[in-house]
Amino acid sequence: MSDANLQVAAATAPKTQKQRGLWSDAFHDLRKRPTVIISSFVILVILLIAFFPGLFNFHDQNVKYCDLGLTRGAPSGQHWFGFDEFGCDYYAQAIYGAGPSIQLAVIVVTVTIIIGGFMGVLAGFYGGWVDAIFSRVVDVFNSIPFLLGAVMLLTMFRDVQVPLIGGRLQAIIPAAITLIIFGWTSTMRLIRASVIESRGLDYVQAARSLGASDMRIMFRHILPNAMAPVVSLIPLSIASMISVEATLSFIGLGVRAPEITWGMMISSGAPYFTSGFPRLLIVPSAFLIATVLSFVLLGDAIRDALDPKLR
Amino acid sequence: MTEVKVKSEILPDADPMATLLRVEDLRVEFHTRDGIAKAVNGASFSVDNGETLAIVGESGSGKSVTSQAIMGILESPPAKVAGGRVLFRNVDLLTLSKERARRVRGNHVAMVFQDALSALNPVWTVGFQLSELFRQHRGMSKKDAMKRSLELLDLVKIPAAAQRLREYPHQFSGGMRQRVMIAMALALDPDLLIADEPTTALDVTVQAQIMRLLKEIQLERNMGLILITHDLGVVADVADKISVMYAGRIVEQAPVLDTFATPAHPYTKALLKSIPRLDTKGQRLEIIKGLPPVLTDLPPGCNFAPRCAYAQEICTRELPLLATVAADRAAACHFSSEVIRDV
Amino acid sequence: MGRYVIRRLLQTVVTFGVVMFLLHYLTTLAIQINGNPVRTFFGDKPVSDSVLAATKAKFNLDDPCLTRVGDPCMGIFQKRMGDWFLRGDFGTNFKQVDVMESILKAIPVTLQLFLIVTIVWILFGITAGTWAALRRGKFIDYFVRIGTTLTVAVPGFLLLLIVQKVVGVLLGNWARDTFGRESVLGIIFQPSYNAKYAWLTLLIPGIVLGVFGIAGITRLSRTSMLENLRSDFVRTAKAKGLKPTRVTIVHTLRNSLIPVVTLIGFSLAEALGGALITEGIYNIPGMGKLAYDAIKTVDTPVIIAVTAISAIIYMLVNLLIDLLYAVLDPRIRYE
Numbered sequence: 006m007s008d009a010n011l012q013v014a015a016a017t018a019p020k021t022q023k024q025r026g027l028w029s030d031a032f033h034d035l036r037k038r039p040t041v042i043i044s045s046f047v048i049l050v051i052l053l054i055a056f057f058p059g060l061f062n063f064h065d066q067n068v069k070y071c072d073l074g075l076t077r078g079a080p081s082g083q084h085w086f087g088f089d090e091f092g093c094d095y096y097a098q099a100i101y102g103a104g105p106s107i108q109l110a111v112i113v114v115t116v117t118i119i120i121g122g123f124m125g126v127l128a129g130f131y132g133g134w135v136d137a138i139f140s141r142v143v144d145v146f147n148s149i150p151f152l153l154g155a156v157m158l159l160t161m162f163r164d165v166q167v168p169l170i171g172g173r174l175q176a177i178i179p180a181a182i183t184l185i186i187f188g189w190t191s192t193m194r195l196i197r198a199s200v201i202e203s204r205g206l207d208y209v210q211a212a213r214s215l216g217a218s219d220m221r222i223m224f225r226h227i228l229p230n231a232m233a234p235v236v237s238l239i240p241l242s243i244a245s246m247i248s249v250e251a252t253l254s255f256i257g258l259g260v261r262a263p264e265i266t267w268g269m270m271i272s273s274g275a276p277y278f279t280s281g282f283p284r285l286l287i288v289p290s291a292f293l294i295a296t297v298l299s300f301v302l303l304g305d306a307i308r309d310a311l312d313p314k315l316r
Numbered sequence: 317m318t319e320v321k322v323k324s325e326i327l328p329d330a331d332p333m334a335t336l337l338r339v340e341d342l343r344v345e346f347h348t349r350d351g352i353a354k355a356v357n358g359a360s361f362s363v364d365n366g367e368t369l370a371i372v373g374e375s376g377s378g379k380s381v382t383s384q385a386i387m388g389i390l391e392s393p394p395a396k397v398a399g400g401r402v403l404f405r406n407v408d409l410l411t412l413s414k415e416r417a418r419r420v421r422g423n424h425v426a427m428v429f430q431d432a433l434s435a436l437n438p439v440w441t442v443g444f445q446l447s448e449l450f451r452q453h454r455g456m457s458k459k460d461a462m463k464r465s466l467e468l469l470d471l472v473k474i475p476a477a478a479q480r481l482r483e484y485p486h487q488f489s490g491g492m493r494q495r496v497m498i499a500m501a502l503a504l505d506p507d508l509l510i511a512d513e514p515t516t517a518l519d520v521t522v523q524a525q526i527m528r529l530l531k532e533i534q535l536e537r538n539m540g541l542i543l544i545t546h547d548l549g550v551v552a553d554v555a556d557k558i559s560v561m562y563a564g565r566i567v568e569q570a571p572v573l574d575t576f577a578t579p580a581h582p583y584t585k586a587l588l589k590s591i592p593r594l595d596t597k598g599q600r601l602e603i604i605k606g607l608p609p610v611l612t613d614l615p616p617g618c619n620f621a622p623r624c625a626y627a628q629e630i631c632t633r634e635l636p637l638l639a640t641v642a643a644d645r646a647a648a649c650h651f652s653s654e655v656i657r658d659v
Numbered sequence: 660m661g662r663y664v665i666r667r668l669l670q671t672v673v674t675f676g677v678v679m680f681l682l683h684y685l686t687t688l689a690i691q692i693n694g695n696p697v698r699t700f701f702g703d704k705p706v707s708d709s710v711l712a713a714t715k716a717k718f719n720l721d722d723p724c725l726t727r728v729g730d731p732c733m734g735i736f737q738k739r740m741g742d743w744f745l746r747g748d749f750g751t752n753f754k755q756v757d758v759m760e761s762i763l764k765a766i767p768v769t770l771q772l773f774l775i776v777t778i779v780w781i782l783f784g785i786t787a788g789t790w791a792a793l794r795r796g797k798f799i800d801y802f803v804r805i806g807t808t809l810t811v812a813v814p815g816f817l818l819l820l821i822v823q824k825v826v827g828v829l830l831g832n833w834a835r836d837t838f839g840r841e842s843v844l845g846i847i848f849q850p851s852y853n854a855k856y857a858w859l860t861l862l863i864p865g866i867v868l869g870v871f872g873i874a875g876i877t878r879l880s881r882t883s884m885l886e887n888l889r890s891d892f893v894r895t896a897k898a899k900g901l902k903p904t905r906v907t908i909v910h911t912l913r914n915s916l917i918p919v920v921t922l923i924g925f926s927l928a929e930a931l932g933g934a935l936i937t938e939g940i941y942n943i944p945g946m947g948k949l950a951y952d953a954i955k956t957v958d959t960p961v962i963i964a965v966t967a968i969s970a971i972i973y974m975l976v977n978l979l980i981d982l983l984y985a986v987l988d989p990r991i992r993y994e
Contacts, residue, residue, distance in 0.1 A: 144670070145677045147925075148974050152932025153950065153966045157682075160954055160962055161689035248814040252936060255816050256954055271817065278824045286824075290817055298812035305808060389897045421900030429898075434891040437910055438990055439917075452901055484989045500899065 031310035041306045044299040048240075051296050054100055055107035061100045086288050090273060099288055102267045105260040107296075109177045110246035113184045114239060120185070121192025122228075122235070128193070129200025129231075130223050139197075143190045151187050152252065158183045159258040176264040180253060184246060195238060199231035206230070233311045241304030244297045251293055267293045323504070326419045330405040336540040337386070337425075337508055338362040342400035344378070344385050344564075347393060351612035355381045357564040358400070360638070363508065363540040363557075368531075370543045370551040370572070372587075373561035376608055379544045382561070383510045385410075386542075387427050388417045404508070422449060426501035430513040432493035436485040442469075442496055443481030449503040468499040472529060491522035495529065502533060508540040515550065527554055548591055552576060560584050563609050563619035566638055570645035578656045580647035582624045585655055618649070626651045660992040663985055671978045678970050679743075683736045686963055691728040749964040758964045761949055769934060769945035771857060775865025776872075776930055777923075784873045785919060788880025789912060792888065803881065807874040815871045816936045822867050823850050823940055852943040864941045871933040872926035879922050883915040890914075917987050924980035931969045 035041045054061055071093035078088035086095035128139035159180065167178050203209065204227065212222050253259035254268025267289040274285030344356040356378040363369045371379045384390045386402050388409060402409045409420060429435040437445060446468060447461035456464070462481065469477035472495040485493055494514060501509055511530060515523035531554055534541045543555055551558055551572060558575050560568040560583060568581040579585040589602040606623035609615065617632040618624070624631065630650055638648045641656065649655060724732040742748040749758040791803035813821075827850030835845040846859045853860045887893060888911055896910045937943065939951030946965055953961035985991045 141670070141673060141677070144674045145681060147928065148674055148678050148970045148977075149682075149966060150928040150931040150969050150973060152935060153969050156935065156950065156954060157962050157966045158685065160957060161685065161959055162692065163957065165692055244811070251814050252816045256936070256939070256951070258954065271820065275820050275824070278820075279828045286820070290821070293817065294813055297814065298809075301808060301812045387898055389894060418900050418902070421898055423900065427898045429891065429895060431891065435895045437892040437896070437914070439914055439988060440909075448901070449899055452905065486990050487993070497895075500895075 031307070034310050035306055038306060040302050044302040044306070047295060047299040048303060051103060051107065051299070055103040058100050058104055062097065080284070087284060089270070089285060090277070095285070095288060098265050098270060099267070099292055102265040102270060102289065103292065103296075105173065105177055105264045106247050106250045106254070106266045106268070107243075108173070109181050109184070109250055109260060110243045112177070112181050113188060113246045114242045116181075116185050117189045117192045117242070118235060118239070121189045121194075122196050124189075125193040125196030126200050126223055126228060126231070129197040130204060130219070130227065132201075136197075139193070143193060146187060146190050149187070152249070154187045155183045155249070155253060156256070156258060158186070159253065163258075173264065176261040179261065180250060180259050184249060188242075188246070192235070192238065192242070195234055196231055199234050200227055203227045203230040234308070237304050237308035237311060239304070240300040240307065244300035244304065247293070247300070248297055323423050326416065326423055327404070327407050330407050332405060334403070334406040335362050336364045336367075336405065337542075338401075338403040339382070339386065340401045340403065342382060342385060342402065343398040344381050344390065345396050345398045346611075347396060348612070353611035354614055355395075355564050355611060356385065357614075359559075359561065359564070359566050360400075361557075361559045361566060361569060363542055365507070365540055366534070366538045367557065368534065368541040368543060368555045370545060370555035370558045371561060372545060372548065372551060372558060374546055374608060376563075376611070377561040378564040379561050380512055381564075383427065383512050383542065383544055386510065387421060387425060389421070389427075419453075422453060422506065423504045424506055425508045425510065426504070426506035428494075428497050428501045428509065428511040428514050431517045432490070432497045433485060433517075435497060436493065438485055441482055441484055442488070446481070446496075446500055446503060449500065453504055464503070465499075468503055469496070471502070471533070472496070472499045474499075490518050491526065494518060494522075494526055498526075498530065498533075502537075505537070506539065508542070509534070510542045510544070512544045513546070514543075516545070516547070523550070530554070548576075548587065560587070563614065564611065565619065565648060567620065567648045568646070569638065570642075570647075574642075574645055580641050580645060580652045580656050581620075581649050582626050582651075582655055583620050585658075586623075586625070626655060660985060663992055664982060667978060667981050671974055675971070675974055678974070679740060679967070680731075680736060682963060682967055682970070683739055684731055686959075687725065687730070687732045687735060688728070689959070690725050691730070743967070749967075750960045758960055761961070762946060762964060762968060765944060765946045765949050768852075768857070768861075768943055769938070769947060772861055772865050772868065772934065772937070772943065772945060773930065775861055776869040779866055779869030780873055780876050780923060780926070783869070784876035785880045785916070788877040788882075788919075789884050789915070791877075792881045792884030792915075793907070795885065800881075803877060807877050810870050810874045815867075815933050816940070818870065819864070819867050819937055819940045822863060826863060827851070851941050854944075861943065864937050864943065868930060868933050868937045872929045875926060876919060876922055880915065880919050883918055884911065887911045887915045917984065920980060920987065921984060924977045927976055928973055931973060 071091045072088075076088060076090055076092045078084070078092070080087040084094050084096060086099060089095050089098060124139055128136045162179065165179065167175060209222060209226055212226050217226075250259045251266065251268035251271070254266045255272045257269075257272070259268055260266045270289035271286060271293070274282075274289060277283070278286040339362065340360050342356055342359045343354070346353040346355050359378070359382055361369060361371075371382065373379045381390070381395070385395075385397055386409065390397070397410055400410070404420070404424060409417060409425075412420065436442075440448075443462060443465055446465035447456075447458065450456040450461035450464050451458065454461075465481060466477050469480060474480055474492055474495055480488075480492075485496070488496065494517075498514075509530075514530070515526050518526065527550060530541065530543075533539070543551070545551060555572050558568075558570060558572050559566050560575075560581065562583050568575065568579065568584045570580065575584060576588065579588055583604075586602070586604045590604060592601060604623055609619050609622075615621070615632065617630075617634055618627070618636050621627045621631040626649070628650070634650070636648045636650045638646050639652075641647050641652045647655075722732065722735055724730045724735065742750070747759050749762070787799075787803050787806075791800040794800055810818075826848050831845065831848030831850065834842065834848050838845055843859070846853070846856045847862055849860050849863075851860070852864075890911075892914075893906060893911050896906045901910075931947075934945065934947035935950050936947070938945045938947035942948070946968070950962055950965040952958070953965075
């Protein structure tokens, strides 16, 4: 910024001595924006659908109840979205289809943030050869295109059962592990960059000169500071993982049967789009787009709000 | 529009007998989210050939904004020139067409910036950035332009100039880089040179060299020089006149020696007092209490009143205008005569 | 500069080696866990042990280390690397068709597709981002920002499906009815690839595939441009009295494009993955389609080969881009 503008900006800083701080400012800013309000609302609804699908089961539809005789049936009062090609209630499918992919996304994002965060902090803080090794590892994983790597792993280990878990988890975990394996690198890079920036800050030097141990500096001082970009990363990552999972489901490699996901619904519904039953594609697409869009809008809004350069 | 490549045709109405630069009542506003910041509130001063005017003030006083307004490079929005005239040999630069104003830059008025490392483009060689001026403004061929660039580097005393032309800014030391900036400013023989804190980013020893270089060149070419700085030491060495700015206004104007000996404004006096001196060992450093005013919210009276040792009731009510207090001297204070008398 | 080049080369070689080992390890691990795939060659037919043993030997699946879960099988690794790189032999797929042959046949089409993608990135991405920065706050700026958000919000495969149906079928039928089957629009708006009109039918899928990675490129161009517009050296350029166009292009844009070039290299990874879906949906006989089909038939050798080759291409492209970066940004050369 040209120094003339900077000086003017400095001179117009509000007289009030009370500094609200980056987080508080951001929160107050976000609260007022319509996109944030709507996205948050939609996300809340989707999360409810994902974790408590029973709440939305208004007509007591049993998702496993399919009557081939009702194949591709039209919507009606009891069955809002009609039936799919196997005669299963489409509304129920859409509702129960939310859970697996969203839970998967949440698991993946949580684990990648923990792993990526841990590695990012170590690499960023110590630098030198520690950083070099981590960076090489990141390079290796990055060199395998995400989707191809995921496809490869999921195909090769297609029938493998993970021991000790069952049901929903069994359906989700293989895909989750794959996404974690190929997805941790972006989190790591982001946090590492953030840590490197915070490392040079004066108060870190001050803490060090007071004899604080490395661990303490890393976790009490640097990490809170480096968290800002991560916060906006969470909804964006979730959006991305939902998207990827849907893609994998579409080609048959995502969440495993007997669970349903929107990706699978899209896959089976697509051929009917131009032959008279567009609803079979539109319904899951709408859910998917609405979900991903909300997370993206929220993530973008948070990122903009926390970016000090834009204040 | 045909390219005007001949310098004398850029400002055909310029009067060679008139003062080189006369700024009259310049006002610049910044439209920000928090309101309108009055960065410059009626600044008036002048510089003539061979003269050196120092504009002194703290950060936020409006000195850089003033110089950029003269050059016409303020970003508008958010900046806006709200009034006043900038008369270059009686031609108001503010009323020129964009194209003509652009031609004036570099040819008649040139600027040297503070931090040469960020002020020079990192991806082009120094030679490129110098010869660019000749190729664009004078239509010279690449070869001729490079030759002239070489001469320029010699002028600012950069050794091994031929090799240096092919190098990049980050390969130069701080002092050398600043010389490159000066060379760039002098390329087209400007009549007026504005140096905005040219030595602030440099070591003290290098500072002296650069200032000496500037002075030499100024004398050789009989250029007008406006030196913007907050360093009073440099001012004492180099300037003929001084204008002290505070909160966008000129609060004192006088020949340098007069100002230093008997300041006529409390702010100037306080500034001079706060310079650490070798012969007053063991005494507390003087500071100016308080903070500069918020430019979006200027008080009605004198801007310096809250921090002024001479302030009286009238100061918070009535804005003191810049008024003559002696021959060639002006100050904006209700009590300037008192200030002059107190030693 | 020399040191930089050597350093990057070494890094690439090391990364390359580790990637290849990783792929190998995953493959052997899969065999170790899933069991020897030799059996699947014969479907449900009963097979004598000697025939099994012979087949195993033929396909190098007889190494005892394949029964030990976790064993990195260095011997096989060496052999595999030799096969891959000294002989270009990636084995055969389940139908006994040579994998390398299939890939070589498929690559040209994928390259054509990627050419269109790159043009889309540069023509639309960089231009839009730069324009939005120059006209900050005006309509084009909002349009670009909303546009990039939307491209991220709709998953790639979904966009492809929708475009295929709406543009390829619905719009295409209209075009073919109105202008004739052989009309330009009629050909472009196809729901699938047609070898007779390769470039024209690749246009739409190429554009959509380009949309996959365009958000990042557009935004970075915009951000980079905005930063540089406020920089000191642009102010100097203006103070030199240079023409505004020159200031924008020679000084501002020239600096803004540096990080964008790197991003294009990274975006290639997304595009390589996206190609799988694109070629699958649009029936384009490229490398992606090979992998897409291989998923259904669980034809592992093909998938591994495509992944390995994609990784190699990606590493090479990024190496080139890093070298290009040094050309564009002199500061890097002297690190």
